[in-house]
Amino acid sequence: MSLTDTLAAPVANAAAAIAEAARAPALIEARNLSIAFGGIRAVDDVSFRVAKGEIFAIVGPNGAGKSTIFNLISRIYEPTDGKLIFEGADITNVAPHTIAGRGIARTFQNIELFEHATVLDNLLIGRHCRARPNVLAEMLFTPGVRREELRHREAVEEVIDFLDLANYRDQRISGLPYGVRKVVELARALCARPKLLLLDEPASGLNTEETEEVAFWIDDIKNDLGITVIMIEHDMSLVSAVSDRVLALNNGRTLALGTPTAVQSDPAVIEAYLGGEAA
Amino acid sequence: MRILFKTSYLDDIRLFQHEGQMLWYGLLGLAVLAAPWLLPVFYLGELTQILVLAVAGVGLMLLIGYTGLVSLGHGAFMAIGAYTNTYLLTKGVPFLVAFPLAGLAALVAGIVIAVPANRMSGIYLAIATLAFSQIVEQVIVRWESVTRGFQGMTVPPPDLLGQPLTQGWQVYYVALAVLVLVVLGAINLVRSPTGRALVAIRDSEISAQSLGVNLLRYKTTIFALSACITGLAGALLAHRMRFISPDAFNYLMSVQLLLMVVVGGLGSIHGAILGAVFVGALPQAIALGREYLPTAIGRTPGLEPGLFGLVMVLIVLFEPLGLYGRWLKVKAFFDYFPLYRRATFKRQRSYLKTERVR
Numbered sequence: 139m140s141l142t143d144t145l146a147a148p149v150a151n152a153a154a155a156i157a158e159a160a161r162a163p164a165l166i167e168a169r170n171l172s173i174a175f176g177g178i179r180a181v182d183d184v185s186f187r188v189a190k191g192e193i194f195a196i197v198g199p200n201g202a203g204k205s206t207i208f209n210l211i212s213r214i215y216e217p218t219d220g221k222l223i224f225e226g227a228d229i230t231n232v233a234p235h236t237i238a239g240r241g242i243a244r245t246f247q248n249i250e251l252f253e254h255a256t257v258l259d260n261l262l263i264g265r266h267c268r269a270r271p272n273v274l275a276e277m278l279f280t281p282g283v284r285r286e287e288l289r290h291r292e293a294v295e296e297v298i299d300f301l302d303l304a305n306y307r308d309q310r311i312s313g314l315p316y317g318v319r320k321v322v323e324l325a326r327a328l329c330a331r332p333k334l335l336l337l338d339e340p341a342s343g344l345n346t347e348e349t350e351e352v353a354f355w356i357d358d359i360k361n362d363l364g365i366t367v368i369m370i371e372h373d374m375s376l377v378s379a380v381s382d383r384v385l386a387l388n389n390g391r392t393l394a395l396g397t398p399t400a401v402q403s404d405p406a407v408i409e410a411y412l413g414g415e416a417a
Numbered sequence: 418m419r420i421l422f423k424t425s426y427l428d429d430i431r432l433f434q435h436e437g438q439m440l441w442y443g444l445l446g447l448a449v450l451a452a453p454w455l456l457p458v459f460y461l462g463e464l465t466q467i468l469v470l471a472v473a474g475v476g477l478m479l480l481i482g483y484t485g486l487v488s489l490g491h492g493a494f495m496a497i498g499a500y501t502n503t504y505l506l507t508k509g510v511p512f513l514v515a516f517p518l519a520g521l522a523a524l525v526a527g528i529v530i531a532v533p534a535n536r537m538s539g540i541y542l543a544i545a546t547l548a549f550s551q552i553v554e555q556v557i558v559r560w561e562s563v564t565r566g567f568q569g570m571t572v573p574p575p576d577l578l579g580q581p582l583t584q585g586w587q588v589y590y591v592a593l594a595v596l597v598l599v600v601l602g603a604i605n606l607v608r609s610p611t612g613r614a615l616v617a618i619r620d621s622e623i624s625a626q627s628l629g630v631n632l633l634r635y636k637t638t639i640f641a642l643s644a645c646i647t648g649l650a651g652a653l654l655a656h657r658m659r660f661i662s663p664d665a666f667n668y669l670m671s672v673q674l675l676l677m678v679v680v681g682g683l684g685s686i687h688g689a690i691l692g693a694v695f696v697g698a699l700p701q702a703i704a705l706g707r708e709y710l711p712t713a714i715g716r717t718p719g720l721e722p723g724l725f726g727l728v729m730v731l732i733v734l735f736e737p738l739g740l741y742g743r744w745l746k747v748k749a750f751f752d753y754f755p756l757y758r759r760a761t762f763k764r765q766r767s768y769l770k771t772e773r774v775r
Contacts, residue, residue, distance in 0.1 A: 212627050238629030250624035254684065255616050258429070262610075263617045267629030269610040273638055276609035277602035283609055284430070290610075291426040330628060 164223070165190045165366050166211070166242075166334055171220035173210060180206045182390040183220070188334075193360055193367045195377045195398070198387035199410060204370040205247055206390075208336050211368075212244055213237050224334070238267035243332035245323045247339050247370075251311045257322050258307050261294040264329030268293075294329055300363075301325045301355065317348050324355070328363070335359065337369035341376050349376055356380045378402065386410075430608055449593060453586035460701075461585055462657070467697035468592040469653045474677045474689035475596075475603050476646030481675070482683040483607060484639050485619030487539070490530075490546030491647050492670030493553035494523045498648025499655035499666065500557060500564055503572045512575040516652055523648020524641045526553075531640035535633055550671055557663040569662030572655045592653050599646055603686050606642075615639055647674075676725070680732050682739025691740040699725065 164187035171184045181203040188194045196204045209215045211222060213234040222230045224240060232240075243264075252260050269290065275283050298304055301321055306314060311322065320340065327335055340356070341349040353376055359365050371377050377384060378398035386393040386401050388410040394401045401407055421434060433439045453461055473495060480486050501522040505515035534545045557564045564570065574581045575591055582588060606612045614635050617625035626632055655661045673696060681692025703721050714720070736743050750757045 214623065234626050235629050235631040238627060244627055246624060250621045252617050252620035254620055255613070259613055259616065263613045263625070264628055266610060266614055266617070271610040271614070273606065273611055273642065276611050277605050279605040279609065287430055287609065288426045291429065326628070
């Protein structure tokens with residue numbers, strides 16, 4: 139039985155899912171989002187709403203502007219036009235480091251871990267947006283700082299259990315294989331206790347079993363932790379297995395938006411993404 | 418080999434991981450406490466020098482080794498600390514007030530330079546800090562009403578509760594006390610959220626930021642803190658030298674500090690101390706060794722800086738992890754004997770990184 143069959147069942151009723159998504163209040167909403175680098179419009183007038191509890195996938199060929207959308211949400215890039223609304227608040231112009239505190243955590247396409255620190259330290263940095271560090275108190279290591287440290291370690295340990303990372307807890311990132319690094323990065327994002335998780339190609343470079351594992355985790359993240367997920371993914375089996383809705387992009391423009399099956403059979407998507415004669 | 422059995426979250430954050438460490442650090446503590454009785458006056462003075470360098474080394478290590486910001490101008494912060502301390506002492510301010518104020522002056526200078534400098538990184542930051550140290554040197558030379566320019570200043574002995582500390586061993590204990598406090602503060606900092614944020618900035622600014630680390634704020638904080646600690650070291654150095662002039666804190670001092678942290682091993686407090694011991698003891702070792710060399714070589718002027726440079730090059734070439742890294746390797750060799758593999762410490766190939774967006 140394929141992965142697709144296993145996990146696609148809950149979203150079988152596509153029309154109902156879409157209708158539900160439209161009714162529910164949006165957790166994050168992009169309104170006419172655009173950004174231009176010189177003459178290139180990397181993202182051009184893209185709008186979408188992601189409801190709370192939804193798994194939303196963004197697909198498209200290379201250079202379609204998928205990661206750029208993530209970088210816009212992370213406030214690494216300044217949009218040329220358009221708005222980003224998160225939980226009813228306009229986050230188009232807030233400082234980049236405040237994004238995590240608002241409840242948006244992310245992973246990176248090519249893994250941006252802290253190479254010379256241990257897995258545990260990496261995850262503890264994930265807790266940074268939940269800490270209120272005071273340099274003076276920390277240098278004295280006051281009882282308050284100690285208490286906070288223990289609290290962070292407890293929270294991190296829950297994530298370590300959730301993602302089965304106990305074996306690697308005290309190892310340095312620089313010595314870990316690629317697949318484990320991907321999981322550590324996901325764990326680090328979860329340590330921030332986000333409401334919205336941005337996954338940039340969670341399955342790239344993973345083998346079939348690891349990809350299936352990722353699918354189950356994403357499902358758990360949605361169902362057990364109640365976290366809304368937006369993911370960029372090329373692996374269509376993973377996309378159709380876990381996502382509720384899919385946004386297909388090409389050259390920064392929206393091609394299609396709907397259920398995985400609807401998007402996959404959309405002629406424009408087949409033309410641009412799956413390459414003409416496919417499907 | 419020792420296997421640590423951890424049963425509480427506290428096990429991860431305690432200062433000493435096991436009794437063995439406590440024993441060895443206890444012995445080290447006893448040795449440095451007993452040093453005034455064990456060492457002749459001259460070598461006690463050299464040891465004081467090492468302690469002072471170690472204070473500055475810890476300050477610079479927080480900046481370079483933990484945050485990855487390279488400064489070529491830390492000699493200037495030493496100068497600011499030394500001159501502030503000396504000036505206040507000559508005006509009759511007690512040492513216990515003048516000394517923290519010296520650190521505070523360096524801290525303020527650190528913030529002033531950090532705000533513009535933190536918009537730069539890598540080599541540009543190094544050049545900016547170098548330029549800053551040149552400016553400070555010139556200011557000290559010209560501001561004769563305070564610094565007495567090239568005439569220099571005689572440093573009054575530090576005083577404790579009205580008692581002047583004129584003896585070498587008294588200054589030694591002052592330096593030791595400051596070093597212990599600074600090291601404890603640094604260790605506490607690197608095991609708390611701020612310390613981890615610094616490491617995050619060093620290893621990946623972009624993901625540090627996306628996890629909620631305010632880059633500008635942390636870089637400025639650590640720059641100021643590093644400057645403050647280095648300023649305290651400068652004030653101590655003034656007491657050790659008893660006479661300060663502008664050329665005592667020129668760019669060579671900055672380079673010496675940088676050399677210390679690189680040779681000691683970037684990214685560890687141990688490295689800062691080992692580097693200070695190395696840099697502080699090497700001139701003496703060279704001086705002792707000269708007598709055994711043929712006259713033509715032994716009497717060559719410039720032998721010390723030449724050897725300094727050579728050692729620096731050799732260490733960077735053959736031991737990028739520094740003295741502390743070498744120590745870890747030796748320890749691992751015995752821990753895992755006979756299973757030690759050279760590959761354990763081999764640099765792993767790093768996987769692709771995202772294009773830097775800034």
